[in-house]
Amino acid sequence: MTENQQIRKEDVKIVFDSPYIKVADLQxxxxxxxxxxxxxxxxxxxxVKSDEEFxxxxxxxxxxxxxxxxxxxxxxxxxxxxxxxxxxxYLLSVPAGLIDPDDRDEEEPILSATVREIREETGLQVEEGxxxxxxxxxxxxxxxxxxxxxxxxxxxxRNAKLTSLSQEGAVGSEQFDGFALLTKDAAREALRKxxxxxxxxxxxxxxxxxxxxxxxxxxxE
Numbered sequence: 001m002t003e004n005q006q007i008r009k010e011d012v013k014i015v016f017d018s019p020y021i022k023v024a025d026l027q028x029x030x031x032x033x034x035x036x037x038x039x040x041x042x043x044x045x046x047x048v049k050s051d052e053e054f055x056x057x058x059x060x061x062x063x064x065x066x067x068x069x070x071x072x073x074x075x076x077x078x079x080x081x082x083x084x085x086x087x088x089x090y091l092l093s094v095p096a097g098l099i100d101p102d103d104r105d106e107e108e109p110i111l112s113a114t115v116r117e118i119r120e121e122t123g124l125q126v127e128e129g130x131x132x133x134x135x136x137x138x139x140x141x142x143x144x145x146x147x148x149x150x151x152x153x154x155x156x157x158r159n160a161k162l163t164s165l166s167q168e169g170a171v172g173s174e175q176f177d178g179f180a181l182l183t184k185d186a187a188r189e190a191l192r193k194x195x196x197x198x199x200x201x202x203x204x205x206x207x208x209x210x211x212x213x214x215x216x217x218x219x220x221e
Contacts (some may be wrong), residue, residue: 007047014042037146039098046147058104059138062113063096063205065154065212066122068162068181077182077213078122079206080167081198083175090177092196094209095121096150110134114153121176123166124157131156135212141204152208154218188214 007026016023024036026047038045039060069075081090097117099109106112115126126132135152167176187210196202212218
């Protein structure tokens with residue numbers, strides 16, 4: 001496929017459709033087919049967007065790097081153990097979720113979704129004096145299989161009350177099994193091992209959060 005070659009809308013067909021996921025057949029040449037697992041309706045598939053539309057598109061979801069840094073205390077990265085159905089177990093995870101229609105009506109949809117997801121999955125509120133910064137506006141997860149994308153956002157909470165930590169805000173299929181508060185040394189160890197403290201692997205977004213935290217890049221925001 002050359003630089004300016006694009007898949008035509010008329011060459012795309014939805015071959016599986018459900019309320020939660022679709023599979024699109026992307027015919028990129030006569031007799032040549034590629035399949036895309038997607039949450040998007042056919043008109044919003046990334047493959048058929050023009051270059052201008054592609055560069056202006058919003059991500060499907062947000063993944064949040066949540067750092068607790070109260071005055072005079074060591075900074076810690078807040079992660080949780082969330083049940084991930086495709087792996088069949090609880091994995092060390094960042095607070096994350098889809099950008100809802102209500103978020104898209106806001107002036108800053110990514111930031112709106114971030115604040116909401118942190119509240120729902122940790123019980124913590126983003127308050128005055130905290131900072132919420134977009135680290136990357138759109139990252140594709142596994143573009144060899146899906147067009148789903150996440151914004152990566154860092155939230156530094158400066159006066160978070162640990163007594164407020166809660167996972168009671170879980171919605172739908174979400175299931176959690178506690179939190180993990182990692183110092184820089186603990187985060188560095190998780191990076192080195194490639195496993196969490198329970199001995200399990202974790203997602204690429206968890207890796208990104210660990211790396212961002214230990215690099216101190218968040219202090220530059």
